[in-house]
Amino acid sequence: NAGVMQNPRHLVRRRGQEARLRCSPMKGHSHVYWYRQLPEEGLKFMVYLQKENIIDESGMPKERFSAEFPKEGPSILRIQQVVRGDSAAYFCASSPFSPGLAGVSYEQYFGPGTRLTVT
Amino acid sequence: QKEVEQDPGPLSVPEGAIVSLNCTYSNSAFQYFMWYRQYSRKGPELLMYTYSSGNKEDGRFTAQVDKSSKYISLFIRDSQPSDSATYLCAMIGSGATNKLIFGTGTLLAVQP
Numbered sequence: 001n002a003g004v005m006q007n008p009r010h011l012v013r014r015r016g017q018e019a020r021l022r023c024s025p026m027k028g029h030s031h032v033y034w035y036r037q038l039p040e041e042g043l044k045f046m047v048y049l050q051k052e053n054i055i056d057e058s059g060m061p062k063e064r065f066s067a068e069f070p071k072e073g074p075s076i077l078r079i080q081q082v083v084r085g086d087s088a089a090y091f092c093a094s095s096p097f098s099p100g101l102a103g104v105s106y107e108q109y110f111g112p113g114t115r116l117t118v119t
Numbered sequence: 120q121k122e123v124e125q126d127p128g129p130l131s132v133p134e135g136a137i138v139s140l141n142c143t144y145s146n147s148a149f150q151y152f153m154w155y156r157q158y159s160r161k162g163p164e165l166l167m168y169t170y171s172s173g174n175k176e177d178g179r180f181t182a183q184v185d186k187s188s189k190y191i192s193l194f195i196r197d198s199q200p201s202d203s204a205t206y207l208c209a210m211i212g213s214g215a216t217n218k219l220i221f222g223t224g225t226l227l228a229v230q231p
Contacts, residue, residue: 004162006162031217033217033218033219035219035221041223042125042207042221042222042223042224043163043207043209043219043221044221045218045219045220048216048217048218055216056216056218058218059218091162091163093219095217106151106168106211106217107153107165107168108153108165108217108219109165110155110162110163110164110165111162112161112162113161113162115160
């Protein structure tokens with residue numbers, strides 16, 4: 001059973017370019033979470049998506065960042081007009097269960113991450 | 120005040136030692152508690168998952184939750200050099216989205 005897959009693993013962009021990060025959840029998982037890890041900081045929640053729906057984007061910066069999880073294909077985190085402060089490791093995690101269900105476990109399984117460097 | 124506090128370390132112990140890693144939290148709504156291990160430049164790997172207060176054991180790892188004190192711990196017995204990594208505690212509240220709130224991580228080095 002393949003784990004969470006992310007690509008590219010490393011991405012270098014110049015200031016002002018666009019960055020697209022892809023995440024394929026584990027087989028059978030329909031809940032995707034994106035987190036960002038800045039140097040010397042912990043992981044911070046960005047957005048939670050189910051297929052074709054953004055459920056919680058409370059951790060997303062208001063501008064330049066967007067996310068989607070289409071019916072077919074991977075989840076995409078898109079950063080427009082990147083700046084140096086966007087340099088970080090971006091992780092996605094997947095989970096099989098909807099929040100609020102009783103009697104299930106809510107583990108989230110992480111991918112290897114995409115390390116974005118903005119020059 | 121951060122919702123989750125974790126001593127960043129670094130923590131250095133000799134091989135075979137018992138390691139104690141801890142987190143405190145302020146939000147009494149947290150109900151699900153996890154420990155992740157993250158090797159350098161890798162993704163977090165889920166180690167332990169517990170619900171509410173109590174203990175859970177898995178091999179050399181034991182997770183404890185004390186909700187009355189808002190304090191969680193991870194114990195590693197017979198530590199090995201391969202345990203050298205950053206250990207992250209994470210929590211989920213009773214909200215609608217199950218987003219994880221992480222501590223900043225403790226860097227552990229087990230010396231052979």
